[in-house]
Amino acid sequence: MPSIRKHGHGYQVRYYYYDANGQEHEKTKSGFRTKSAAKLFASQLEIDIHNGLDLVPxxxxxxxxxxxxxxxxxxxxxxxxxxxxxxxxxxxxxxxxxxxxxxxxxxxxxxxxxxxxxxxxxxxxxxxxxxxxxxxxxxxxxxxxxxxxxxxxxxxxxxxxxxxHVEYLNVAEIKRLIAYLENHLNYHFTSTFMILTAVLTGARLGEIQALTWNDVNFNFKTISITKSWNSSEGGGFKDTKTAGSNRIIAVNDELLKSLKILKDHNNGELIFVNQYKSIPSSSAVNKKLRSILKDLGIKKQGFHFHSLRHSHVAYLLSRGIDIYIISKRLGHADVSTTTKIYSYLMDEYKAKNDQQIREELDNLSSHDETIPIKRNL
Structure with a gap:
């Protein structure tokens, strides 16, 4: 399948093929003034290949x-x-x-x-x-x-x-982080808002960077994830990681109140545009996150922005939220993806749940003296 890329003042078509000896070769053709012309050449190339050019020995x-x-x-x-x-x-x-x-x-x-x-x-x-x-x-x-x-x-x-192991914050640390964030919100610097959004939604960084005001429903208290941010190519929208990543997330009132601060000072489409008219990068939000954790005295080696997603999952598991619901919230293709990534986290909570199961079974086994027990004589 030929690929097309910007090259100088025009466009270039590139493709790979194998000769009769199995050696790989790369061919390019440049000089197309428009992308449409490059696409036309690429389409003809695919037809030629289909009609007889043997790419694979x-x-x-x-x-x-x-x-x-x-x-x-x-x-x-x-x-x-x-x-x-x-x-x-x-x-x-x-x-x-x-x-x-x-x-x-x-x-x-x-x-x-x-x-x-x-x-x-x-x-x-x-x-x-x-x-x-x-x-x-x-x-x-x-x-x-x-x-x-x-x-x-x-x-x-x-x-x-x-x-x-997946690095995450425990419940007490999450509460301290949220309290700090809510007390240090400044609409000029949106990294803090992005960190708060990650903690309370479990969304990926690219998904958060790409959020627009049309994605937030203040009446139904939801955020729609329908796209991601193309950081590798200087910004702009791109598709989410997978088709299953498109989802609607229920959010709480405190997050909506925080986002309302930005809405009152932001007339643009994108939610997290800062005072420099740009979206904070991965390095920027991670630098801010490390600074906040240092201020809070929370030492987590290797903790980064994506770890906030893990912390969100850890909290939901600790509250007994069903893994299927968590999987849908995260935008995973299926539950098996969630259980694979968070298997050791689930093992931690399994011991707690096992004890709860024993207690519930003991309740079934305990005899109520008001109920007569029939015995065969």
Whole structure:
């Protein structure tokens, strides 16, 4: 799939293909004065490819096919963070598999790779690498290059010592943070408002940056999440992380009162525009958050803006909110995503719930002396 990008005073079309020896090549064509002209060329290129240009050899090197899949199907539409993950995974595959071809790999060989890689990497890293590779293999099946998914039902091995626990604030710390924020709100500096919004909604930073006044319903006490902020390209709206991320969040009166302060001094579309007519960046809000935690004497190593989302979840779990409701509030695709990310948090509250279950079962077992007990004689 050709990609189009701004190049100088015009536009450039770029695409990747493989020769008969399985070697990857990149081709570009520049000089298009308009984006429409570039799109027209790209469309014709796709037709030419469809009509006979063979981009993939019959049995490519596995690592080469991974690169082809990334450049053709993923690169044009993914964010920089995910692109870096593909590039790192590509280096790993080239180093480990070398000239090994796609068709020659079976489940035992792939399991051996996972064993090797997982020995020195954390669980989350192994899961992400495996998901990228599995998508590549499934695409190869669609291309009729192989017929079996050799990544299916492998055991994901990882180094447990490298796993990082989700950092979050406890209930007392959350209350102290909220009290501090509400006492230091200044409409000139909107980072404080963004931090408060994150604590009380669990929304992602990009979702908060992109909020407009049309997203806030003061009557129904809700905030609609329908877009995200494109920080990597200098601002502007983009789609949310997934389709499931589009959601409506119930919010409390105190948050709405705080946002009303901004509304009274803001005639623009975006909620969190500061006195410099810009949206605070990730580094700006994180710098402010670290400063506030220092003032409060709260020491949390590695705590950052996204940790406020984790703190929101921890609080809801502590109050007995159902995990399905939490999952919908967070905008996860399904409950399994939530339980995977917050598994150890849920384990912490499981002990508390287990004790409550025992007490409730004891209530069932306790005999009420007013109820006669029949015995068989």
């Amino acid at each position: 019959k049995d490519p090197k596995f690592a080469d096919y991974f690169d082809y899949f990334y450049h053709t199907y993923k690169e044009p539409k993914i964010e920089n963070q995910t692109k870096n993950r593909y590039k790192i995974t590509s280096r790993v595959l080239h180093n480990y598999f070398g000239d090994v071809t796609l068709k020659s790999i079976d489940r035992p060989q792939y399991q051996a790779f996972i064993n090797f890689y997982g020995h020195s990497h954390a669980k989350d890293t192994v899961y992400k690498v495996n998901s990228l590779i599995r998508a590549t293999v499934q695409n190869a099946i669609l291309d009729d290059l192989i017929h079996k998914d050799f990544t299916q039902r492998v055991s994901l091995i990882y180094d447990k010592s490298r796993d990082k």
